[in-house]
Amino acid sequence: GAGVSQSPSNKVTEKGKDVELRCDPISGHTALYWYRQRLGQGLEFLIYFQGNSAPDKSGLPSDRFSAERTGESVSTLTIQRTQQEDSAVYLCASSFLGPSTDTQYFGPGTRLTVL
């Protein structure tokens, strides 16, 4: 597609439920990133995938958060037993790793509200 797409655009869930957020990167982009943006704040890095390498999970805030990516395509971010503090916009980005460039292109985000 023309850009990074994410679904759903909005998700409202009850505390304690599990949620899955989906990201479709730009075709041909080898790297995929997840970030979280809490209301009125900047973006926090969550996790990074690059090809078949082990993902960089250093930003995941707890073991309730996990993510998968199949090859160089779709990624799913799963949050188990959601808490109110998980309410945020979850942004996905992808990039093509060239010799000296790594510009990340962002999707529109999924706004998660945990009641």
Add this chain to the structure above:
Amino acid sequence: AQSVTQPDIHITVSEGASLELRCNYSYGATPYLFWYVQSPGQGLQLLLKYFSGDTLVQGIKGFEAEFKRSQSSFNLRKPSVHWSDAAEYFCAVGGAAGNKLTFGGGTRVLVKP
């Protein structure tokens, strides 16, 4: 650890006036620097980026930024602001290709008619 500071949380500017947004970073190696804009209800859009070479970088929508290594700064400027520039602006720093980005807290720009 890498970090980015955007000292101004809000800036109000009159339409047609100049704009400068400050960004200071901390990074242990050669930084890759980015400015993104986030308009209400929209995703992040890349304005410009610095990887190497000329320290004055031109971007889209008439924006430019200057990398000053001695000051660890990458300030964003626009000579004449348009009402459509009202948005939130984020500065970010990363390392070699494939590294995560660290974002500043953002600066919200309001444009007065």
